Amino acid sequence: MAITSANQLELLQTAEAVAREKMIDPVLVIEAMEESLARAAKSRYGAEMDIRVAIDRKTGRATFTRVRTVVEDEELENYQSEFTVEQAKQYMADPEVGQEFIEEVPPVEMGRIAAQSAKQVILQKVREAERDKQFEEFKDRIGTIINCVVKREEYGNVIVDMNPGEGILRRNEKIGRESYRPNDRIRVFIKDVRREQRGPQIFLSRTAPEFMAELFKMEVPEIYDGIIDIKAVARDPGSRAKIAVISYDGSIDPVGACVGMRGSRVQAVVNELQGEKIDIIPWNDDQPTFLVNALQPAEVSKVVLDEEAGKIEVVVPEEQLSLAIGRRGQNVRLASQLTGLDIDIMTEAEESARRQKEFELRTKLFMDNLDLDEFFAQLLVAEGFTNLEEVAYVEVDELLVIDGVDEGTAGELQARARDVIEAQNKAALDAARALGVEDSLVEFDGLTPQMIEALAKDDVKTLEDFATCADWELAGGWTTEKGERVKDDGVLEPFGVDLEEAQAMIMIARVSLGWVDPAELEAMAEDDEDGEATSEETEA
Incomplete structure (x- = not known):
């Protein structure tokens, strides 16, 4: 095939047709054609030559040029695409290093093999353009919900038609034991888009907490408008979920707005999630209060928060224990995910027993180390003393508030505590040095x-x-x-x-x-x- 005036316009027409079919920029197709023609020309003139092809965007005329670059004498490596300053003087008036000398060469006759090679180059470039277009289109849609059509199922993973391209809904991203047949329409959440060698990979999900949040945004206008905000979501996909919401308008109840008239709004989400039960909880900046709400429907007697450890203890009545924990620990697990805290649940009786045990251990500590009787040791514990350091280095006035303790007794207590601490320190240092x-x-x-x-x-x-x-x-x-x-x-x-x-x-x-x-x-x-x-x- 020769690039003659008869087929010059065909190049532009072919580029337009391919671009229209693949929905990509025609310029990309023309650039692919230029590269393929340049390759064919190199096979004719020599692979070491720098042959370039430019197709006129209006007439379709393909211009073949040979490019040679001026280099230093010692840098001359490729005699076909480079020449020295001295050599360049034959073609240029005042050549300088880095300048290019461009001369037009005759178009090439493309044989069957060269034409096939050019076709492969064009197809490859078109595929790359398609992939880039698909990646750019979907990378900005991460975190959104789309409707798509099931194409097939492979080893439990569902391949869906994204139009354009395909997405994958992995087995562990499906709710429960969902199964789909070809041509079923499903709603999915775009979790991630990655650029890979074989093209962009679009990973979908129906189990992500964000999927449920986006469904509520679609069903509740107040969430879409920003009047109500979803602060946290925790899910056991297909079984149960908890969602924490807050209203920035005092006249709007966030829970009521999410439930809707006769439960219409929340029911639409439940139906999409295969009957997943949803607890809608009012958000509170106070963590203990928020946790009490998160453990609903169980009633909580007391909450003890350890902020440093990110841990919280919850005390519930005996009859509420199973409800607070939930079936297979589901309720407390979801509450933990929602609040981001490690939750220990105990009954009032268990908490009382634990406090009694702590009281007895501290009493024994003071009895053994300070040589006190049980009653006096209990007085120290009742006043809030928990260890020997507190007794040894506290202000004397704090000891004098204890019944029966005068300055002499207080001094004796502190002296005994310091002696014990010094002995313990010496023993610890000796053990450390021995190690x-x-x-x-x-x-x-x-x-x-x-x-x-x-x-x-x-x-x-x-x-x-x-x-x-x-x-x-x-x-x-x-x-x-x-x-x-x-x-x-x-x-x-x-x-x-x-x-x-x-x-x-x-x-x-x-x-x-x-x-x-x-x-x-x-x-x-x-x-x-x-x-x-x-x-x-x-x-x-």
């Missing part, structure tokens, strides 16, 4: 002998070992595995060391070892303060 702890760690400020012993047992025996620790290794923390919060125990957690304190101690150790420049720390601290100040000004 191989070095003085660099013993002399580090902020670590008690008991902490040093605990570190030694965890094979942290030098200041260098301590400086390489992560904050969570010392203070503990929480991680989420498969939707469940898992506790990571810290070496110094039993001594009340939190993450912030752990970070500070580790950084001080690194500075003292010369690993970190104190000036950099000060600069970082100033930047943080400036950032916080800017944030506060913005909020104001």
Whole structure:
């Protein structure tokens, strides 16, 4: 095939037809044609030549040109596409390095093989353009719901027609035991779009909490308008879900608006989710209050929140225990996901027994270490003393409020407590040194002998070992595995060391070892303060 005047316009007509069929930019098709013709020309003139083809967008005329670049003498490698300044003087007036000399060459005759190769190049470029178009179209639709048609099912995964392209609804993203037949229309949530070698992969879901949130946004105009906001969602797909909502208009009840007249709005969502039961809960910024709402329909007697550990204890009447926990722990699990807290549920009797046990343990602590009788030890516990350090270093006046305690008795109590603490400290240090702890760690400020012993047992025996620790290794923390919060125990957690304190101690150790420049720390601290100040000004 030769590029003659007879078929010049056919190039443009072909490009227009392909672009219209594939719904892509005609320019992309023409560029693919230019590349394919250039390849064919290289096979005729030589692969080392820099042959370029330009197709006129109006006439369809294809112009073949050979390009040679001016390079330094020592950089000359390809004699077909490069030449030196001296060589270039034959063709150019004042050649400079980097300049290009372009000369037109005759069009090529395309044989059967060259034509087939050109066709493959064009098809490949068109496929790439289609994939790019599909990726660009769907990447901005992540987090939205679309309607699509089922094409087929493969190994439990459902392939759907997205028009254009295909999406995949994986087995674990289907509700319960949903099954679909070809041509069934389904509503799905676009969870993720990834650009892969074989084309964009669109991952869909019907189990994502966001799917239910988007369904409510479609059914409840107040949510769509921003009057009501969905603050949190927790789901056990196909079985039960909890959704927390808040209203920014005092005249609108968020729960009532989501339920709708005679339950019409929530029922539409329930029907889409295969009968999934939905608890609509009013959001509250106060976590204990919000948790009480989240555990509905169970009644809660008392809530004890430990903010540092992200843990909360809930006390319920005996007859409410099974309702609060729910079938197979479903109710408390969903409440935990909704609030982001680790929840311990106990009955009033269990809480009373636990408090009694704590009282007895503290009483025994004071009896054994301070040589007190049971009644006097109970008085200390009743006044809120929990350990020997509190007795040893508290202001004397706080001991004098206890019945029967005068200044002499208070002084004796504190002296005994200090003696015991000193003995315990000595024993802990001796044990740590026996394990191989070095003085660099013993002399580090902020670590008690008991902490040093605990570190030694965890094979942290030098200041260098301590400086390489992560904050969570010392203070503990929480991680989420498969939707469940898992506790990571810290070496110094039993001594009340939190993450912030752990970070500070580790950084001080690194500075003292010369690993970190104190000036950099000060600069970082100033930047943080400036950032916080800017944030506060913005909020104001």
